[in-house]
Amino acid sequence: MTTKKGLFLSVEGIDGSGKSTHLEFIKLYLEKHGYQVIITREPGGTKTGEEIRELLLHSEHLQDNTELFLYFASRQELISKVILPNLAKGICVIADRFIDSSIAYQGAGRKLGVAKIKQISAMLDPNIEPALTLLFDADLAVAMHRLKTERKLDRIEKEPIEFFNTVQQAYYALLNENSQRIKLISTNVSIAETEQNLLVYLNEFMKNA
Numbered sequence: 001m002t003t004k005k006g007l008f009l010s011v012e013g014i015d016g017s018g019k020s021t022h023l024e025f026i027k028l029y030l031e032k033h034g035y036q037v038i039i040t041r042e043p044g045g046t047k048t049g050e051e052i053r054e055l056l057l058h059s060e061h062l063q064d065n066t067e068l069f070l071y072f073a074s075r076q077e078l079i080s081k082v083i084l085p086n087l088a089k090g091i092c093v094i095a096d097r098f099i100d101s102s103i104a105y106q107g108a109g110r111k112l113g114v115a116k117i118k119q120i121s122a123m124l125d126p127n128i129e130p131a132l133t134l135l136f137d138a139d140l141a142v143a144m145h146r147l148k149t150e151r152k153l154d155r156i157e158k159e160p161i162e163f164f165n166t167v168q169q170a171y172y173a174l175l176n177e178n179s180q181r182i183k184l185i186s187t188n189v190s191i192a193e194t195e196q197n198l199l200v201y202l203n204e205f206m207k208n209a
C-alpha cells in the first residue's frame with residue numbers, strides 16, 4: 001500500500017496584503033479535492049512558538065539578529081512538531097508565512113542580507129520548501145490603509161511605509177527567482193476576482209500534485 005504524503009503550501013505577502021482573507025478559501029479547495037488540511041501560522045503554531053510570537057510582536061525594541069533568530073526558532077519548532085508529522089500522515093499543510101517572510105522582512109526590511117537568511121535556512125532540520133507559495137499583493141497605499149483601519153498594530157506593523165516598500169520589493173525579487181514555486185495574487189481587485197485568480201493557480205497545481 002502506498003500512502004499519499006500531504007501537500008505543503010505557503011502563503012506570503014506584506015502586512016495588509018489581504019492574505020488572511022483567502023486562507024479558508026484555499027483550505028476548502030484542498031478539502032474538496034479529498035485532502036485533510038491544517039493551517040499553521042508563523043511566528044507561532046506550537047506552544048513554544050506562540051510564546052516566541054508574543055516576544056516578537058509585543059516586546060520593546062529587539063536587536064535585528066535577535067528578531068531573526070526568534071523567527072527561526074519558532075519555525076524549527078513548527079517544522080518538527082507540526083509540519084512534518086502532518087505531511088507524513090497525508091495531511092496538507094498551508095503555512096501562513098514561512099522562510100520567504102524572513103528573507104523579505106529580516107533579509108531586506110532589516111537589511112540583514114538575503115544571503116545570511118539563506119545560510120540560516122540551510123541549518124533548519126530539515127530545510128523544507130513549499131511546493132506552492134501564493135504571494136498576496138496589493139498596492140502599498142492600499143495595504144497600509146487596510147493595516148491602519150483594520151486592527152491594533154503590532155511591533156512590526158508600526159514600521160514606516162519605507163520598510164514595507166523594501167519588503168514588498170524583496171517579495172518581487174523572490175517571485176522572479178522562483179517563478180515555478182511562487183505565484184502572485186493581486187488583492188487590488190474584489191474578493192471574488194481574487195478567488196478566481198487563485199483558482200487558476202490551484203487548478204494548475206493540483207494537476208501535477
Ligand code: TYD
Pocket residue numbers: 014015016020041042043057071096097098099101102103105106154156157
Ligand atoms: P501577523 O499578525 O501574523 O501578521 P500577518 O497576518 O500579516 O501574517 O504577524 C506576523 C508578523 O511577523 C508580520 O508583520 C510579518 C512578520 N514576520 C517577519 O518579520 N519575519 C518572519 O520570518 C515571519 C514569519 C513573520
